Amino acid sequence: MRVARSIFFQLYFFILTIIMGLGALPLRLLKRRDCALTYARLWSRLTLLGLSKICGIEIVIIGRENIPNTPCLIASQHQSFFDGFVWMNLVERPAYIIKKELTRIPLVGPMLILSGMIPVERSAGSKALRCLIRDTQDRFDDRRQVIIFPQGTRVKPGERVPLQPGIMALAKQANAPVVPVATNSGLFWPREGWTKFPGALKIVIGPALAMDSSRGNLIAMIDASWQALEKSGGLYNHVDNSVDVTEENIVPTISQGNKGAALDAPG
Numbered sequence: 001m002r003v004a005r006s007i008f009f010q011l012y013f014f015i016l017t018i019i020m021g022l023g024a025l026p027l028r029l030l031k032r033r034d035c036a037l038t039y040a041r042l043w044s045r046l047t048l049l050g051l052s053k054i055c056g057i058e059i060v061i062i063g064r065e066n067i068p069n070t071p072c073l074i075a076s077q078h079q080s081f082f083d084g085f086v087w088m089n090l091v092e093r094p095a096y097i098i099k100k101e102l103t104r105i106p107l108v109g110p111m112l113i114l115s116g117m118i119p120v121e122r123s124a125g126s127k128a129l130r131c132l133i134r135d136t137q138d139r140f141d142d143r144r145q146v147i148i149f150p151q152g153t154r155v156k157p158g159e160r161v162p163l164q165p166g167i168m169a170l171a172k173q174a175n176a177p178v179v180p181v182a183t184n185s186g187l188f189w190p191r192e193g194w195t196k197f198p199g200a201l202k203i204v205i206g207p208a209l210a211m212d213s214s215r216g217n218l219i220a221m222i223d224a225s226w227q228a229l230e231k232s233g234g235l236y237n238h239v240d241n242s243v244d245v246t247e248e249n250i251v252p253t254i255s256q257g258n259k260g261a262a263l264d265a266p267g
């Protein structure tokens with residue numbers, strides 16, 4: 001059943017992407033960043049709606065009130081492609097820092113560029129880093145929230161890896177609050193294989209980090225806050241995947257009731 005649902009979701013996602021990708025062709029001629037972003041948000045929303053309904057994954061957002069209304073740098077753990085979709089609907093004007101290879105995906109790649117995502121060569125030299133810093137500042141000036149995955153790649157749930165020095169350099173320079181985010185998305189949409197697993201997938205958003213102006217200890221602070229969020233959000237202590245509704249700061253804005261929750265995005 002689980003495998004059949006996963007295959008069905010994959011089919012849904014493929015058809016949705018082809019149809020919306022082709023539908024975006026006229027939009028691409030307009031070259032309007034905001035139109036592309038709105039369209040891309042719709043695509044992400046429909047993807048997550050399908051995931052939720054077809055695979056029985058309930059999306060639980062904890063600490064949504066910690067997202068500032070102002071431009072900010074969202075420093076999220078990364079375990080799954082899910083993380084690439086969810087922020088499209090959690091903030092109004094998202095700009096992800098993405099690996100450059102994604103811009104070569106047919107139909108999707110051009111929309112990533114047009115909607116203002118920030119591509120980065122992961123083996124970035126200092127010139128690439130300067131471009132990254134410049135582009136990020138440009139998105140802040142455009143009042144966008146920039147999403148960064150400091151681990152640089154999808155890691156296994158609960159695994160600790162050294163954070164990428166390049167993007168940490170960016171975070172140190174960025175003149176914006178840094179918001180830490182932990183998740184257990186890899187338990188439900190793992191990196192390996194096609195199967196999706198039902199249950200309560202959590203995104204735990206912490207308060208912006210309080211740092212001195214040098215931001216010298218940023219890596220340690222992000223790491224420590226992630227660990228604290230994993231604990232307070234109960235990311236790995238549920239055996240039955242049920243939602244821990246006793247958590248004070250649970251804001252189940254995306255979840256409604258039980259499995260197959262509807263996505264309730266802002267804006």
Ligand SMILES: CCCCCCCCCCCCCCCC(=O)OC[C@@H](O)COP(=O)(O)O
Pocket residue numbers: 017020021022024039040041043044080081083084085088096097098099102107108111112115149152153154
């Ligand atoms: C058809 C309309 C298409 C519209 C496209 C809209 C764009 C939606 C936003 C998607 C944002 C994706 C963010 C990805 C960030 C990123 O680049 O993370 C890297 C990993 O994931 C993959 O790395 P790896 O684990 O090493 O394979």
